[in-house]
Each structure stands twice: as C-alpha cells, then as structure tokens.
Amino acid sequence: MTRQIAIDGPAGAGKSTIAKRVAKDLSFVYVDTGAMYRSIGLYMLKNGIDIHDKDAVEKASEKADVRLSYIDGTVHVLLNGEDVSTQIREEEVGKAASVVSAYPQVRKNLTALQKKLAETENVVMDGRDIGTCVLPDAFLKIYLTASPEVRGNRRYLELVEKGENPDLDEIIADIKKRDEADMTREISPLRKADDAVEVDSSDMTIDQVVAKIESLV
Numbered sequence: 001m002t003r004q005i006a007i008d009g010p011a012g013a014g015k016s017t018i019a020k021r022v023a024k025d026l027s028f029v030y031v032d033t034g035a036m037y038r039s040i041g042l043y044m045l046k047n048g049i050d051i052h053d054k055d056a057v058e059k060a061s062e063k064a065d066v067r068l069s070y071i072d073g074t075v076h077v078l079l080n081g082e083d084v085s086t087q088i089r090e091e092e093v094g095k096a097a098s099v100v101s102a103y104p105q106v107r108k109n110l111t112a113l114q115k116k117l118a119e120t121e122n123v124v125m126d127g128r129d130i131g132t133c134v135l136p137d138a139f140l141k142i143y144l145t146a147s148p149e150v151r152g153n154r155r156y157l158e159l160v161e162k163g164e165n166p167d168l169d170e171i172i173a174d175i176k177k178r179d180e181a182d183m184t185r186e187i188s189p190l191r192k193a194d195d196a197v198e199v200d201s202s203d204m205t206i207d208q209v210v211a212k213i214e215s216l217v
C-alpha cells in the first residue's frame, strides 16, 4: 500500500516549494496537480480555443495528453510530448488554468490521473482538492495558507528577481480574484478538509513550515 500526503491551499501560499522539500526529505514523489491544470489551460491558449466555452474546452481537453516526468529529481511537465514546464508558469496560463479547472470533464480526467499516480508511488501531492476529493484517505492533510498581502508580496519579489517591473496592488488584487474563483466554483472548490491541519505560513520561513509538516509525519 502506498502512503500519501495532501497539501492544499490558495495560490501563492508556498505549497509547491514546501511539497517539493517534504517529498525530497521523505523520498516520496512530488505531484504538482496545478501544473496539470495549467497544461490544459496552455493547450487551449496554444490552439486558439475560447477558455470560456465549456463544451469546446472539454472536447479539446481529450486531445491534451498531460504527463509528469522526473529528470534528475526535478519534475517536468509534458504536454503531448513537449516539455512545457517553463511556459505553464506564465501569468496568463495561470488565469486560464483557473477558468478551465472549473469544468467537470477536465477535473474528472485529471483527478483520475492523479489517483492513479498515488496508487503506484508514495506521494506528496499539492493542489486545491487533494485532501477533499483526490486523496480523501491521505495519512496527512495540510491546509497551507497565508494572507493575500503576504502571498502578493512573495510573488512581487519573485517577479522583481526575474527583472520585471510588477505592480504590487495589481498582484494582490489578482490573488484575491483567484481565491474567490477557486473557492466558489461548483465542483471541488478549494476548502480545508475536516481532518486537515491548517498551517498559516504568513509569519513562518520555509524551513519552519517544512519542519512543522515533518513533525506531523
């Protein structure tokens, strides 16, 4: 039997950084489910499909083959064989992912893929509905949060680091909008599972969050 750790929470709470570290320390496989939804969003943008047309997106998503591949311990995302690990991180792709992730067929296909991965490997899986829908029997569930201001500021610093000239207020407004969309959609909205441990990372370092989760393991 495999062992599973589920980490859910809003955009920018630090889920992927933390999940990667915990997975490495425990020799578990890290599964980034947001990357899968981003790949579907990217597929629609690349193929000129209107992301607001539910039927068109659901139909087109059948042709998008999303896989995770592990090269030297790093996760790469393959979309129909093409490595899209960098492209899916663009802001526009994140927004498209948020829209297409609300469609039932998209969620059904990706949820099935995620469950299958967790059947064969010990995983640390992060996303929005992992503890509530994908892995309801995970032995540890974490709900990782931080205030929109802290999350916005982290994102702002990331973009400055990349040489961009972002607007902090705009970033925070975008984060709040994304939270609203992810938490209010009809299917599998972002919410804390009843048996999840809530960790607010607003005033914690990455090391402190990792240590907290590993103490719970």
Ligand code: DC
Binding pocket: 011, 012, 033, 034, 035, 037, 038, 094, 097, 098, 099, 101, 102, 126, 127, 128, 129, 130, 178, 182
């Ligand atoms: O975590 P992220 O920013 O890479 O996720 C991108 C979008 O995908 C996010 O707006 C919501 C959606 N998503 C989801 O609906 N369910 C998941 N398990 C993971 C992500």
